[in-house]
Amino acid sequence: MKLKEILECVDGKLVWGESHLEDEVKRGFASDLMSDVLTILEDDIILITGLSNNQSIRTAEMSDISNILLVRNKRPSQNMIDMAKELDISLSYTPYSLFKASGLLFAKGLKPVY
Amino acid sequence: MHEEFTVPSKDFSVAGEASSKIKRILKQLNIPPQRIKQIIVAVFEAEVNVIAHSYGGKVICDIEEERVQIDVIDTGPGIENLDLAMTEGWSTATNEVREMGYGAGMGLPNIKKSCDELKIYTKKGDHTHISMRFTL
Numbered sequence: 631m632k633l634k635e636i637l638e639c640v641d642g643k644l645v646w647g648e649s650h651l652e653d654e655v656k657r658g659f660a661s662d663l664m665s666d667v668l669t670i671l672e673d674d675i676i677l678i679t680g681l682s683n684n685q686s687i688r689t690a691e692m693s694d695i696s697n698i699l700l701v702r703n704k705r706p707s708q709n710m711i712d713m714a715k716e717l718d719i720s721l722s723y724t725p726y727s728l729f730k731a732s733g734l735l736f737a738k739g740l741k742p743v744y
Numbered sequence: 745m746h747e748e749f750t751v752p753s754k755d756f757s758v759a760g761e762a763s764s765k766i767k768r769i770l771k772q773l774n775i776p777p778q779r780i781k782q783i784i785v786a787v788f789e790a791e792v793n794v795i796a797h798s799y800g801g802k803v804i805c806d807i808e809e810e811r812v813q814i815d816v817i818d819t820g821p822g823i824e825n826l827d828l829a830m831t832e833g834w835s836t837a838t839n840e841v842r843e844m845g846y847g848a849g850m851g852l853p854n855i856k857k858s859c860d861e862l863k864i865y866t867k868k869g870d871h872t873h874i875s876m877r878f879t880l
Contacts, residue, residue, distance in 0.1 A: 665850035668785045669857075671778065681845040688760035689845070692767070692788045694781055 631655050631740050633697055633720060636676060639738050640724040640731045642699060646711050647720025650697055658740045660732045664689040670743055678735075680728055682706060687713045687721075696720065701728045745769070745807040751791055751818075753800040756844050762803040763788040766814075773807065775880060783812055783878045786858035789851040790816040790874050796841045798872065812878040823866040830856065 634651040637644060644651065653674075660678040661667055667677060667689050676697040679686050682704035690698055698714070700706060700723040706714070714721045724731050736742065747769065749762035763784055770780045787803065794801045794816060801818030823829050829836075830852050837847025856862055861877035 662845060663848040663850075664845035665789065665848040665854060668789060668854055669850065671781060673777075679845075683844065685756065685759065685845045688764070688788075692760065692763060692781070692784050694777060 631735075631738065633676070633722075635738075636697075636699065636735060636740065637722055637724075639734050640699070640726055642722045642724040642731075645706055645721045645723065646714050647697070647718075647722075649718075650720035653697060653720070655697060656741065657743050658732065658735055659743045660728050662728070667693055667695075672743055675743060676740075678728060678732055680704060682710070684710055684713055686710075687717065687719060690719050691717050698722070699724060699731065701726060701731050745805075747805045749803045749805075751794040751801050751803055751816075753798060754795060756795060759792055759795050759844075760788055763791050766803070766805050769805070769807070770812070779878075779880065782858045783814075786855045786876055786878075787814050787816075789854050790814070790876070792846055793851050793874075794818050796837055796844075796846055801871075810880050812880065814876045814878075816874040816876075818872050820869070820871050822868045822870045822872055824868045826864060826866055 633653045655676045656674040658676050662681045677695050678699045680701050697720045703725045706721050767784045798818035804815040806813040828834050832853045833849040835847050835849035841847040859876040860879045863875040866872040
């Protein structure tokens, strides 16, 4: 699934990272716990999280995750946006809950990590 | 190649800076991305532990042709029960740390899974030294 299709599916808005809209995202992983995210070694995943602070960006950097979707209508701070730009990680948000956003994407065919 | 990075206590705004710099170095050395990810996940977990649980410390990185050696040394207060700390899901993290997305009790277990050789010195009232070796 391309990132642009993911955003359409969850009524998401891209805050930064237009160049990632055509990224082919293979799997989704939803968590607010960054240590859980760090256990994932798969590539081409999107991180779906309610954790709206720099730590979600840092964790994505460490795990080679290029796309982050914030849930529950959480808007990223300017600081987060600056960091995402520097690390070339796309940042989007959806008004939906973690459960609903993940459910919609799963139903559309986005695969889980496990 | 030898590099040292200072890691402060409690300041999450800089969490990951040392790991990020080490990651850049490893990338320049053309180490396979999957291997870099494994190494960096362990280094990042250890760096976050220094910020979350210690009085501050440093990350020391030594890279040779066939191995990466990372030593993370803090200045205390030491781990009271290392066996418990190595158990998945067990954590002494404060609410502040949990709000940052950490404190799930997966730090040391993640580190153990990622490295080829792990040695830990710790004692309550003393410092903690985590020595990680990764074969390339």
